[in-house]
Amino acid sequence: MPKVAELTVNGIRRPIDADSELPLLTVLRDRLDLTGAKYGCGEGQCGACTVLLDGQPVRSCMLPVRAAAGKQITTIEGIHHPLQDAFLNEGAMQCGYCTSGMIVSGVALLRKTPHPSRAEIVRHMNGNICRCGTYLRIIAAIQKTAQHA
Amino acid sequence: MPDPIEPERYELSAPPTYRFATDRRGFLAMLGGGLLVVFSAGAQESGGRRRGAEAVPQDLGAWLHIGPDGAVSIYTGKTEVGQNIRTSLCQAAAEELHCPLASIQLVMADTSLVPYDMGTFGSRTTPTMAPQVRRAAATAREALLDLAAEKWNVARAGLSIAGGQISCPGVPASIGFGALTQDRALTRTIARDVAVSQPLRQSAPKIAARDFVTGKHKYTPDLTRPGMLFGRLLRPPAFGASVASVDAPALPGVTVVHDQNFVGVAAPDVQAAADALRQIKVEWKRQPVPPGAASGPGLYEYLKRNAEPLTGDTQASVEDAIAAADIKLQGAYTVAYIAHAPLEPRAALAEWQDGKLTVWTGTQVPFGVRSELAAAFGIPEDRVRVVVPDTGSAYGGKHSGECAVEAARLARAAGKPVKLVWTREEEFTWAYSRPAGLIEIASGVHRQGTVAAWECHNYNSGASGLVGKYDFPKQRNIFHPCQSPLRQGSYRGLAATANHFAREVHMDELAHALKMDPLEFRLKNVKDERLRAVLQAAADAFRWGHGPGIGIACGFEKNGYIATCAQIAVEENRIRILRVVEAFDCGAVVNPDHLKNQIQGAISMAIGGALFEQVRFADGQIANPRFSQYRVPRFSDMPEIEVVLVDRPDLPSAGAGETPIVGLAPAVSNALFHLNGTRLRSLPLILG
Numbered sequence: 001m002p003k004v005a006e007l008t009v010n011g012i013r014r015p016i017d018a019d020s021e022l023p024l025l026t027v028l029r030d031r032l033d034l035t036g037a038k039y040g041c042g043e044g045q046c047g048a049c050t051v052l053l054d055g056q057p058v059r060s061c062m063l064p065v066r067a068a069a070g071k072q073i074t075t076i077e078g079i080h081h082p083l084q085d086a087f088l089n090e091g092a093m094q095c096g097y098c099t100s101g102m103i104v105s106g107v108a109l110l111r112k113t114p115h116p117s118r119a120e121i122v123r124h125m126n127g128n129i130c131r132c133g134t135y136l137r138i139i140a141a142i143q144k145t146a147q148h149a
Numbered sequence: 150m151p152d153p154i155e156p157e158r159y160e161l162s163a164p165p166t167y168r169f170a171t172d173r174r175g176f177l178a179m180l181g182g183g184l185l186v187v188f189s190a191g192a193q194e195s196g197g198r199r200r201g202a203e204a205v206p207q208d209l210g211a212w213l214h215i216g217p218d219g220a221v222s223i224y225t226g227k228t229e230v231g232q233n234i235r236t237s238l239c240q241a242a243a244e245e246l247h248c249p250l251a252s253i254q255l256v257m258a259d260t261s262l263v264p265y266d267m268g269t270f271g272s273r274t275t276p277t278m279a280p281q282v283r284r285a286a287a288t289a290r291e292a293l294l295d296l297a298a299e300k301w302n303v304a305r306a307g308l309s310i311a312g313g314q315i316s317c318p319g320v321p322a323s324i325g326f327g328a329l330t331q332d333r334a335l336t337r338t339i340a341r342d343v344a345v346s347q348p349l350r351q352s353a354p355k356i357a358a359r360d361f362v363t364g365k366h367k368y369t370p371d372l373t374r375p376g377m378l379f380g381r382l383l384r385p386p387a388f389g390a391s392v393a394s395v396d397a398p399a400l401p402g403v404t405v406v407h408d409q410n411f412v413g414v415a416a417p418d419v420q421a422a423a424d425a426l427r428q429i430k431v432e433w434k435r436q437p438v439p440p441g442a443a444s445g446p447g448l449y450e451y452l453k454r455n456a457e458p459l460t461g462d463t464q465a466s467v468e469d470a471i472a473a474a475d476i477k478l479q480g481a482y483t484v485a486y487i488a489h490a491p492l493e494p495r496a497a498l499a500e501w502q503d504g505k506l507t508v509w510t511g512t513q514v515p516f517g518v519r520s521e522l523a524a525a526f527g528i529p530e531d532r533v534r535v536v537v538p539d540t541g542s543a544y545g546g547k548h549s550g551e552c553a554v555e556a557a558r559l560a561r562a563a564g565k566p567v568k569l570v571w572t573r574e575e576e577f578t579w580a581y582s583r584p585a586g587l588i589e590i591a592s593g594v595h596r597q598g599t600v601a602a603w604e605c606h607n608y609n610s611g612a613s614g615l616v617g618k619y620d621f622p623k624q625r626n627i628f629h630p631c632q633s634p635l636r637q638g639s640y641r642g643l644a645a646t647a648n649h650f651a652r653e654v655h656m657d658e659l660a661h662a663l664k665m666d667p668l669e670f671r672l673k674n675v676k677d678e679r680l681r682a683v684l685q686a687a688a689d690a691f692r693w694g695h696g697p698g699i700g701i702a703c704g705f706e707k708n709g710y711i712a713t714c715a716q717i718a719v720e721e722n723r724i725r726i727l728r729v730v731e732a733f734d735c736g737a738v739v740n741p742d743h744l745k746n747q748i749q750g751a752i753s754m755a756i757g758g759a760l761f762e763q764v765r766f767a768d769g770q771i772a773n774p775r776f777s778q779y780r781v782p783r784f785s786d787m788p789e790i791e792v793v794l795v796d797r798p799d800l801p802s803a804g805a806g807e808t809p810i811v812g813l814a815p816a817v818s819n820a821l822f823h824l825n826g827t828r829l830r831s832l833p834l835i836l837g
Contacts (some may be wrong), residue, residue: 036364133753
């Protein structure tokens with residue numbers, strides 16, 4: 001089976017030895033101990049595993065690692081963004097399991113659309129599930145971050 | 150009357166016959182010097198009620214310790230699953246000790262370190278655990294003041310305590326807690342009559358919240374141990390199927406376990422585990438599925454057919470009173486099985502060392518899981534340690550320890566630590582559901598608007614919230630346990646959601662029959678001042694009476710009073726919830742922002758059960774075990790939500806994680822009737 005020998009994660013080149021069809025999420029979590037991205041569904045439906053690939057949000061549970069080779073992978077561990085403080089200020093979490101994916105998705109939105117409308121936020125974020133139901137606070141956190149940008 | 154906390158009848162098995170004293174000498178030695186406040190036998194029990202032989206705990210658990218460095222540590226068996234009790238319990242201690250929140254560390258849900266606790270359910274943390282933490286902290290505060298008075302040789306009355314320091318007029322420097330105890334090891338027992346204060350009603354932020362926005366927090370699936378293997382189970386093709394034969398090839402580096410109906414593997418990585426699983430051939434013997442044991446309209450007749458016979462019902466029949474009433478009404482209401490679908494699925498990491506077992510797992514009942522593990526492996530409980538990291542939600546869905554047992558079984562066979570994380574499909578299929586139920590109501594009402602009599606039968610879904618706060622002069626409310634075709638158990642609010650749905654929709658139907666405003670009709674039938682207050686508060690904030698598609702519902706559960714108003718529209722033959730106002734009275738408010746978060750979250754979660762969630766099943770199989778097939782609320786489903794806190798600082802605080810979920814579904818169903826005359830009596834509310 002073809003292998004992937006190296007990934008660039010959060011700006012650092014990391015040697016790995018992974019079958020090319022393995023999901024990126026598995027490699028990040030089990031090989032590189034980057035556990036901020038979570039398993040939630042394995043079918044790209046919940047967004048808990050979201051990471052950035054060359055700045056674009058992707059569901060790492062479904063992405064074969066070969067598709068990430070040679071690209072810039074950014075995980076929650078590599079994100080330093082005012083949206084994180086906004087989540088704290090708005091209390092935009094309960095159990096926090098979805099939070100990594102929410103922030104990665106939200107940062108991708110704000111980088112592409114610095115002042116999104118409410119409808120744009122909902123459309124962009126709709127693939128991320130918060131089972132605790134903090135959606136309105138997450139929308140508020142994104143809006144507050146945009147206001148202060 | 151149902152017990153106000155209704156320990157979950159499906160999940161709580163009988164307590165062990167014996168509970169031997171735990172040897173905590175090692176733990177006490179580890180603490181070293183400082184001030185230790187302990188819980189004593191005879192003091193108030195831990196959260197949840199104890200029964201029989203467990204009535205008095207034989208062991209002393211450490212409740213609060215202040216180290217020589219001044220660090221305050223509190224030990225509790227409660228678990229943090231997103232309800233933010235780590236924060237509220239620390240607030241309780243900090244308020245009594247008059248010290249910064251940051252100087253308090255809460256050690257939670259580690260069975261080797263914390264006192265016995267029945268579990269985190271029934272909204273019991275705030276009403277029972279928080280007062281105990283307060284008493285422990287207040288006992289420590291009094292002891293510290295004694296020490297300071299002794300040190301300075303002054304009267305206690307002149308001392309003041311603030312910011313984690315004790316000061317005395319005329320003494321230039323204040324003194325910290327640690328400096329008072331120094332290296333002495335002092336012990337106090339929680340004083341029963343120690344004075345504690347009411348909550349300060351402060352919105353302290355979630356403790357360690359930054360760890361969640363940076364991905365640093367470690368949930369159970371994020372943990373590793375040296376040499377750890379990854380587990381996977383081969384699941385039966387249907388409920389009740391048993392293993393007839395197993396053919397497993399020997400695979401290098403892979404441990405295969407076949408034990409009765411348990412077939413699983415442990416491998417060096419998840420890929421190897423999945424590959425190994427595919428190479429095992431199992432012949433299964435399936436159980437016949439009784440006719441009707443499937444989701445759909447026939448389910449409710451199936452449940453009623455399979456109800457336990459009624460015994461001991463000696464209450465006078467209310468039939469005569471209903472027959473004599475001006476207007477008579479009957480209605481049948483149903484709720485589907487729904488899944489908790491916590492975003493963190495069941496997970497466990499098990500490690501055996503020298504015959505002792507440690508399991509890290511996300512559960513609401515660490516001591517219950519310890520018992521399960523001890524029973525499964527035939528070892529004493531003191532050789533089992535269960536540790537619960539702050540967990541990715543539960544909603545009543547993590548009262549069981551099957552994943553912990555599975556991981557431990559694999560780890561014992563492999564001789565290495567094993568981590569097992571259930572797939573989403575396993576979580577949907579092999580966890581348990583909120584019970585489905587059929588609720589039949591017959592009522593009679595006087596023309597002037599008061600209910601004369603009420604008879605209600607709940608089949609299968611449960612007794613929580615079965616009896617409302619209305620002043621029905623004659624009523625009979627009966628819960629009929631049934632044989633459930635699906636594994637079922639507790640869910641946020643238990644049956645209160647189903648019972649409130651049935652009662653509040655039926656009340657709306659009565660109001661309509663009387664041509665009376667639904668709010669006015671409710672107020673006419675309830676004297677309870679707190680229920681009236683939340684009804685009025687919700688109606689005022691909502692501006693009740695204006696606009697199309699509006700509905701109202703109210704209720705009482707676990708000492709919380711709730712009223713919900715909703716406005717809806719119908720778009721593409723689906724209900725869209727536009728606006729929700731919910732007023733809630735849970736006694737004295739502890740942390741206003743976290744309380745609002747819980748209420749907003751409960752309303753958001755309730756949208757799923759109200760509009761689209763249902764577990765579909767047939768032939769002993771779940772038909773929709775994925776998020777692509779089982780629709781949960783998303784951003785696009787969110788209405789505008791307004792929360793009105795009806796604060797009662799003069800009353801004890803009730804828990805708030807559950808009750809706010811009960812009002813939405815009936816308010817939405819009633820709003821639909823108001824909009825277009827369609828009356829839906831089944832959850833989820835799906836337009837034909």
